Amino acid sequence: MRLNRGRERGQVGMTVLLIMVVMVTIAVAVASRSVTNLNLTRLEQESTRSLDLAESGIDEILNLISQDATKIGSNFRARIQEKDVFVSTSRLTSIDSLPVDEGHTIEIALAPATTTMRIQWGDGSECTDPDNVAAIEVTFIKEDSANYYAKRQAFDRCDRANGLEIDNDYDVTITDVNKDGSSDLGEYQVARIKVLYATTNLTVTGTGLPDQGIKATATASDSEETTTTVAKYQYRGSLPSIFDYVVFSGTTIQ
Structure with a gap:
């Protein structure tokens, strides 16, 4: 009887131990997944901010170039929200x-x-x-x-x-x-x-x-882990399609 009781106690102990191992494993998995989700959320937010920085940098440089076309083909560093944005420009033919x-x-x-x-x-x-x-x-x-x-x-x-x-x-x-x-x-x-x-x-x-337009490429980083590169093409403007009918009709638009 004492031997059987010892075996029963040992089995109960093993069962409890297995349950604890399973619970710890589940807890670790849940915690790891939560940490992963938090990291992904943080990276997504940083990527969004990097994209916003890059687009803002491009807009600032294109506005600068619109006032001085001789700067096309140059490289620039724009300061956006206390972050450096590096922008390169080139002519499009x-x-x-x-x-x-x-x-x-x-x-x-x-x-x-x-x-x-x-x-x-x-x-x-x-x-x-x-x-x-x-x-x-x-x-x-x-x-x-x-x-x-x-x-x-x-x-x-x-x-x-x-x-x-x-x-x-x-x-x-x-x-x-x-x-x-x-x-x-x-x-x-x-x-x-x-x-x-x-x-x-x-x-x-x-x-x-x-030249038919300008290509501007910007690189911005919101953190050491997120870097975004964006390219924007800006082509010359065009008069609306009705202009062609005016040309061939010989009339004017009022």
């Missing part, structure tokens, strides 16, 4: 996959040295659903002896019987505005690209294109 809504227009600056302009758009899809396939209209404008002249070209992936030139690759390279065999692109100062039928992304490159 091309447009890279810029989303443009249907009916909207972007402007591309041209120069005497401009000999080619390549425009890419669309996603390569076929014309099974033309309502979702974009076309483009390009208006070239130049000033000569206080007179303004405009020429227009248009390109479409789909054959909609709309009189636009059919382009099967969403990719055109323009050198001859007047289509008379001459390379006269450099005679024009501006090319206005209007998106028709559907929203699309526009990529514009070329030979001899002048």
Whole structure:
């Protein structure tokens, strides 16, 4: 009987010990998870603050550059909320996959040295659903002896019987505005690209294109553990699309 009682006491002790081990394990797991959640919350907050710092730094430097364009291409250190934000700037001579809504227009600056302009758009899809396939209209404008002249070209992936030139690759390279065999692109100062039928992304490159905008990249840290880098592209402004109708109608806007 004494032996059995000893065994029973030993079993009870082992059971209690196992229960305590399980409880301690659960407590440690819960505590670890709580600490992890707190760390994640802290990191998220610091990341948000770093993002705000970087964006504020970019805005401050772009405002500075707008007053002195000679500073484009320089590196800056902005002081935002007692934190250092490092901003680098560079000139953009091309447009890279810029989303443009249907009916909207972007402007591309041209120069005497401009000999080619390549425009890419669309996603390569076929014309099974033309309502979702974009076309483009390009208006070239130049000033000569206080007179303004405009020429227009248009390109479409789909054959909609709309009189636009059919382009099967969403990719055109323009050198001859007047289509008379001459390379006269450099005679024009501006090319206005209007998106028709559907929203699309526009990529514009070329030979001899002048500056089209500014790229600003900012790096900010809210702590030793969180560093955020943000890039912002600022392209030249564009007159609204109705301007093109005024050019070709010969009337004025009241």
